[in-house]
Amino acid sequence: MSNVLKKISFSFPAVAVFAICVFLDKTGGITACFISAVLHECGHLLAMEISGYPAEKIKIRIFGGEIVKKNQIAKPLSSELLIIYGGIISNLLFAIVFGFINIYFDNNFLYVLCFSNIGIGLFNLLPASTLDGGVGLSLVLSHFFGEKAAGNVITVLTILLLIPIFTAGFLVLFNSPYNFSLLFIGIYLTLSLFVKNNKAL
Numbered sequence: 001m002s003n004v005l006k007k008i009s010f011s012f013p014a015v016a017v018f019a020i021c022v023f024l025d026k027t028g029g030i031t032a033c034f035i036s037a038v039l040h041e042c043g044h045l046l047a048m049e050i051s052g053y054p055a056e057k058i059k060i061r062i063f064g065g066e067i068v069k070k071n072q073i074a075k076p077l078s079s080e081l082l083i084i085y086g087g088i089i090s091n092l093l094f095a096i097v098f099g100f101i102n103i104y105f106d107n108n109f110l111y112v113l114c115f116s117n118i119g120i121g122l123f124n125l126l127p128a129s130t131l132d133g134g135v136g137l138s139l140v141l142s143h144f145f146g147e148k149a150a151g152n153v154i155t156v157l158t159i160l161l162l163i164p165i166f167t168a169g170f171l172v173l174f175n176s177p178y179n180f181s182l183l184f185i186g187i188y189l190t191l192s193l194f195v196k197n198n199k200a201l
Contacts, residue, residue, distance in 0.1 A: 009057060010060045033120065036117045036119075044067060044084075045058055048086070050082070051083055084132050090121075091120050094113075095114050095115070098114040099114040127158075131192075138153075141153055162190060169185070
């Protein structure tokens with residue numbers, strides 16, 4: 001685990017945002033999400049180490065992490081899937097750990113950490129473009145049906161997910177003014193879909 005931690009670096013904006021969150025985040029929700037995102041990226045790194053395809057380093061940025069790989073050699077499907085879903089597995093395991101610790105210490109921040117890990121883990125499990133769930137499903141579909149068919153399926157699934165997300169986002173905004181969380185998720189997935197399609201052209 002120490003080898004994994006040595007490979008992690010933080011961008012200045014990410015550190016600045018984290019520092020601001022610590023001072024201004026009264027509920028602890030944003031700070032917990034930031035910590036959960038770091039744990040998610042650590043899960044990917046650890047999975048790469050376990051699979052025998054270690055990364056050179058990982059850069060934590062404001063909107064996620066960038067894994068710098070040593071090489072791009074082909075890996076077995078099982079290893080690829082372990083690496084892809086390593087972040088989700090990490091979040092869910094830490095959610096269980098924080099949940100059990102919270103039972104004994106009854107600390108509100110541990111409670112928030114538990115559910116932020118569950119939230120980030122389940123969100124990344126969605127079969128949408130750029131999310132771990134979508135990347136993993138695309139890999140499996142590509143293995144059996146080819147990259148073009150896999151890309152088409154993921155694009156359709158992403159669009160189908162955007163409809164309820166935007167609908168729920170507007171309903172939440174209507175009932176809870178200034179709550180843009182679901183709308184931001186919808187915008188993020190929409191932009192990721194456009195970026196992916198533009199790269200494919």
